[in-house]
Each structure stands twice: as C-alpha cells, then as structure tokens.
Amino acid sequence: MSFDFDRVELADVSRHFGRRRAVSHVSLTLHAGDIVGLLGPNGAGKSTLIGMMATLVTPSSGTITYGGTPGVRDGASIRARIGVLAHELHLYPELSARQNLDFFARLHGMRPATVVNDALAGAGLTDRSDDAVSSFSRGMRQRLALERTLIHAPRLVLLDEPFTGLDDRAVRIVSDRLRALAAAGGIVLVATHDLDVADGLISRMAIVRSGRLLSDAAASSGLRRQYRALVEGA
Amino acid sequence: MQRLFIPVLILTAAMFAYSPVAIASAPYESTMLLVQKIFYYHFPAWMALTAAVTVCFVSSGIYLFKGHAWADRLGFAAAEVTVIFGMFGLVSGSVWGRKAWGVWWQWDARLTMAFLLELIFIGYLLVRKYGGPGSEKLAAAMGIFGGATAPFVYKSVDWWRTIHPKTSVMASLGETSPEMWYVVWFCTAIFLMLSGLLLAARMRLETLRAGLDRLYLAAED
Amino acid sequence: MFFRIALLVLKKDFAIELKSYEILSTTAFFAVSCVAIFSFAFVKEGQAVEDAAAGILWIAIAFAGTLALGRTFERERYGETLKALLLAPAPRPAIYLGKLLGIVMLLFATEVLLVPMVAFLFNAPLFDRPVLLLALLALGTIGYAAVGTLFAAMLVRARTRDVMLPILLYPITIPVIIAGVRGTSALLQSPPDEPMATLWIALLGFFDVVFVTLSLWTFEPLMTE
Secondary structure: OOOOOEEEEEEEEEEEOOOOOEEEEEEEEEEOOOEEEOOOOOOHHHHHHHHHHHOOOOOOOEEEEEEEOOOOOOOOHHHHEEEOOOOOOOOOOOOOHHHHHHHHHHHHHHOOOOOOOOOHHHHHHHOOOOEEEHOOOOOHHHHHHHHHHHHHOOOEEEEEEOOOOOOHHHHHHHHHHHHHHHOOOEEEEEEEOOHHHOOOOOOEEEEEEOOOEEEEEEEEHHHHHHHHHHHHHH | OOHHHHHHHHHHHHHHHHHHHHHOOOOOOOOOOOHHHHHHHHHHHHHHHHHHHHHHHHHHHHHHHHHHHHHHHHHHHHHHHHHHHHHHHHHHHHHHHHHHHOOOOOHHHHHHHHHHHHHHHHHHHHHHHOOOOOOHHHHHHHHHHHHHHHHHHHHHHHHHHOOOOOHHHHHHHHHHHHHHHHHHHHHHHHHHHHHHHHHHHHHHHHHHHHHHHHHHHHHHO | OOHHHHHHHHHHHHHHHHOOOOHHHHHHHHHHHHHHHHHHHHEEEEEOOOOOHHHHHHHHHHHHHHHHHHHHHHHHHHOHHHHHHHHHOOOOHHHHHHHHHHHHHHHHHHHHHHHHHHHHOOOOOOOOHHHHHHHHHHHHHHHHHHHHHHHHHHHHOOOOHHHEEEHHHHHHHHHHHHHHHHHHHHHOOOOOOHHHHHHHHHHHHHHHHHHHHHHHHHHHHHHHH
C-alpha cells in the first residue's frame, strides 16, 4: 500500500517574503474526519498556508508533517495523497472537460476509464464532456475543478474559496460531497472569507488575520459572532 | 573574519600604494612600451574576476540545495564583484587593444569572452533587482548556469577567434623577464585580496540587511 | 514512471496545440519575419554577404524560440496549471522533460519551414551535407531549449517574465549560437569544411549533456518557492 496519513501537523510554521510576513508562527493539527474552515479576510495568509501544506511553498521556519513524516522528505508520495483546488482553477481552457480529467487522472497514475466518467457525472457535466472548458460558465468550471481535485481520492483536500460562482443548489451538492469525504476519513480544509456557506459545513474553524492564527476551535452556532468579533471588531 | 578585515585592508592598501613603484621599476617591454604597464593591473583584474565567478557558482549551488541564507548573500556579493572587475578588465583590455591592434575593440577571443561573462552577471544583478519575490532562486540559477556556461563560452569563442596573446604570456614571461613576472604576481595578490575585502564588506552589508529584515519581522510579532 | 509522465505532459501540450495551432503558426511566422528583416541588413546589391545565411538562420531560431517558450508557459500560467503539474505525485524533473520535449518539437517544426526558406532565399547549399546539418540543428535546438525551458518555467512566478527571459537566456546560450552559426557556415563553404562542422557538433553535444543534466538536477529546488 502506498503512503498514507491520518493527520497533518503544522508546528510553529512561518513564511516571509523579504520583509513581509505572510504566515507567522502558525501551529495547527488537522485530523482525519475534520472539515476545517480556514477563515480570514483577503491577504490573511490563507493561500500561503495552503501552498505550504501542498508542498509548493517551503516554510521559512517551522515544520509540516504528514502523519509524522516531514513534507520535505519523499514529496512525491505525499503529493499522491493531496488534492488542491486553488483560486485559479488548474484547468486547461483549450481542452475539453474529459481531456482535462483524463490528463490529471493519468498524471496521478490512475487508469482513467471509469474514474473520469464518474467525475463527469459528479460535476453534472456528462452531456458537455467533449466541450472545451473555455465555453463553460464559472460555476461549471468550479464543479469540474472540484472533481479534478478529488479524482485521485486524496486524503488531504485543500480548497481555496471553493464556492465562488456556485448557485445555492451547487453549493449544497459540493457541501454534501465534502461531508461524505470527511466521513470517509478525509482531511478537508476549506479556506473562505464567506461565512454564510461555511456555517453548517465546517466542524472546526481556524481564524487567521495578518498571517497569525487568532483562534482554533470547534465550530459552534455562534460562529458568525465569534468571527465578527475577532476579525472585524479588532 | 571580522578581526582579519582591518589588517588585510591595511596590508592591501600598503601594497597598492607600493604597486606603482614596483610597476615603474619593472623593465620596459620592447614593443608595447608604456602601455604594457597596463598589463600589471589587467591580468590581476581577470584573476580576481575568475575567483569571484567561482565563488558565485559554488555559493549559488550551496544556496539552492542547502538553502543557507549566507550562501545566497555570498553569491550576490560575488556577482557584484565579478561585474566590477569585469568592467575594469574590459576597459584596461580596450586601452591595451588600442595600442596593440590600433582599435579600441577587437572581437578577440578573450575580450569577447569577458564581454559575455559581464553580460551574464549583469543579468544576475538585474534579475535580483527586478525579479520580484523569489528572485533569489532565479539568481541562484543564473549563478549556476552562468558558471557552467563559462567554459563553453571560453572554448567556443576561442575556436571562433584568436588574436589575443596566448595564455603562454605568463609562462614565457617567467623565463624572459623574471622581474616583470614577480611584479605581475605581486599585483595579482593585491587584486585577489581586494576582491576578498569587497566580498567581505558586501557580505557584511547583506548580513546587516538580513538582520534588519529579521528585526522588522520580529517587531511585527 | 519518469518517462510515462514526461510523455503524458508532452501529449497534453500536443493536444492543446492541435486545437488551434496558435503557437506553431505564430512562431513560424515570426521566424520568417526575422529572416526578412535580417535580409535588409545583410543583402547588398542583391548579394548576401558572406556567412549571412548561417547567422540569419540561427538568429531566427533563437528569437522564435524565445517567443515559443514565452507562449508555452503563458498557457501553464493562465490557470496556474504549472502548479497543478508540480502537485503531481511524480518526480518533478519528469515535468521538465515533458515541457522540454514539447518546445524542441515545436522548434523542429519551425525549422522544417525555416531551413529550406533560408537555403532558397540566400542560394545557400544547406543540403549538401544533410546529416551534419541535421546534427547541428538537433543538438543546437536541444541545448537552447534545455536552458530556455528551465528559465521560462521559473519565470512563470515573476511579474517581469517577458523581458527577463531573453535577458537571462541569451548570454547563457551564446555557445549554442556560436557553435550553430560557425558550424553551419563551415557547411556552406565550398567544399564544405567537414572536420570544422564536426568539431562544433561535438561542442554542442557536450553542451547538451551538461545543461540537460544540470536542468534536471536543479528543477525541483528551483520550482519550490
């Protein structure tokens, strides 16, 4: 069996670009089954945090370990278990939906025959599967990108603003999908500044501002008030 | 390092002050006459440049694979020293060429080679300045690839064109005129120490700058 | 595994290019424009100056190469798909190799148009020694693209990428240009100077080995921020 892990630990992780500190002394542990909401205003360091967890950005100090294995070692087998949906959608607009999924499935060492059809069905794009992605609406692309992220059944799923451009029905479908993932032992991290959709989905919430982790607690009904108090009131 | 700086500085300054005397007392060369005296600074400048290129190449590699911040700073300092001595070498070589070949610039192998090396390391400095965030990595790549391409440039330009006095100038000088030979090496020692001093001073500046950045970051925390 | 990923990336680039032929057609057209412009500089009274054909051929390849490199990586930057490639559970140098193969094939396709055109316009006997010419073009293109692919990939992150690519790429690949031009002009002499051309081919071969190795080796640390 290939490499697997049940938790991701960030220990005192910082990343600065010259004089600007993007992420500052963040310690955070994500467990299997968690849906962690990473909340904060724009420029809070959410994307840098996701980049570091995805092994694309090296921390300036501190360590990130995946079930005890440091990220710097054996990057390829850790990456095999990570799915990332970034703000830019990681899709080739010139290629069709099927070609995109086919390529990324193969890139992850999978035989694409069935997984691609399943993913297309999951995105609700079966009848548009041979159209170029550039002809899709933002919502369709977003759904396709999510399926692209999950195509290799990753353990750790990192989503940066996954609900942008989705209508209510699509948000519900995506939320259900994420819940199912977490229930099956996935570690899901959703970065967003939009409280409305995060409410009710996330099981834990980590609030960041100016690169610092302000709070990390189980999500409760008072989520909105808490967030307001910490981010906007401060 | 810190303690050595001042004594070496004084020694270099003293040797520099004496070098015109040594050069003046060296025998006149029969064909080049006075202009030949340039050689006493020209050749050492190239030696200093070669040393700086090597330092930049090695420290870029160390930075890239080990991530030590000091190696990045050393590479930066070495690239600047390379550009300075390269400029000096180009100007002195050009003056030499005016006398030897009757033109300021000749597409001679070594001059061309120097010109191209200069381009590479000015590229290094440009990418550091305008490369934006993450430009250290870009610069390190430039240091490594620039260093690696140098032998190829040398060989290709050499095959393309050779009217420069052969490398054997130094070897034959040892036999024909040991006095000149000593002065050349005396000056080479000066230039190497000078480049070491410049490197150290530049390194110190960069280290202070990094310290300042750290303070800024700490103040934020 | 390694070569499978490289081929996969290559095939993907192929599929995109086949949709529109955008990069191939613009690159080829640009190369032809280069030849036309340089002709004004190097043709006097209807006669090209000596060695002009070799020089024009290689300058056109180098300039068109920069354009192709820039466009190819612009495609990977647009949807940040380069990051997606780097996230693949594959050795990262395999990604580099795939992109390199794509650029090389694109430039080969351009040269298929360019070489006969230069031979025709400058009345240059380029095809007298086809094997040697082929070796020069192949090795020169690979060496140029090897350095170019690495730098273009790194510059995807930089705001100044358009201007930085030529600034960094040209000085480093000077040996390729010298060897290409001198080797080709050795072939254009009558009779062709075969030993000279072989010498330049050897230099190019050595350059390729060193720089492809170096690129594969440094790609991973260079691409992590």
